[in-house]
Amino acid sequence: MADLSLASREAHRQTTETSIEQITAFLEEVLGRKLVATLAGVADPKAVGRWAAGERSPRAAAEERLRVAYQVFRLLLTEESKHTIRAWFIGLNPQLNDESPIMVIRAGRFQEVMVAAKAYVSGG
Numbered sequence: 001m002a003d004l005s006l007a008s009r010e011a012h013r014q015t016t017e018t019s020i021e022q023i024t025a026f027l028e029e030v031l032g033r034k035l036v037a038t039l040a041g042v043a044d045p046k047a048v049g050r051w052a053a054g055e056r057s058p059r060a061a062a063e064e065r066l067r068v069a070y071q072v073f074r075l076l077l078t079e080e081s082k083h084t085i086r087a088w089f090i091g092l093n094p095q096l097n098d099e100s101p102i103m104v105i106r107a108g109r110f111q112e113v114m115v116a117a118k119a120y121v122s123g124g
Contacts, residue, residue, distance in 0.1 A: 004122050011074035015067050023070045025052035030073065030082045031089060031102075039089075039102045040065050061108075068110045072101070072117045079121050088120065095119050 015023070027036045028048055037045040040062040050056040051066075058066060069089075076085045092098040095116035104113050 004118060007075055007078040007121065008118065011071050011078075014074050015071040018070065020058065020063050020066065021052060021054045023066050024048060024058070027066060027069055027073070028052050031069075031086055035090065035102060036066070036069075039069050039105045041106050064110075065105050065108070068113065069102075069105055072105075072113055075114075075117050075121060088117075 018026075024036065027039075031039075033045040033048045036048045037043070040048070040058060042048070042058075042062060047056065047058070051058050057063070073085055073089075076088060080088070089101045091100060093101055093104075093116055096104050096112060101113050101116065104116075
């Protein structure tokens with residue numbers, strides 16, 4: 001198992017240094033356009049493609065959700081495959097009162113998702 005503190009700091013650094021276009025394109029590739037739109041809180045999945053292409057920028061609240069999702073994804077990548085992480089994002093999570101991480105991110109409960117991701121990485 002990776003050093004959780006180090007992995008968490010590295011995921012934060014990567015998230016800070018990565019453009020929103022790159023973050024959106026990555027999330028679109030691994031989660032799919034509809035799920036990214038859902039977690040970002042937008043009705044039109046086509047907006048995700050425009051953000052990834054750099055044609056438009058997401059509003060501040062959507063960008064915040066995208067960055068949180070990316071940071072959580074980067075943290076989970078220290079221990080799991082992209083396929084497993086996608087399943088983690090969409091599944092009902094006991095750490096989150098049986099809500100999916102995607103819906104918890106959409107609701108703006110970022111700290112709860114990060115705690116759940118850290119618990120998962122540390123085997124909890």
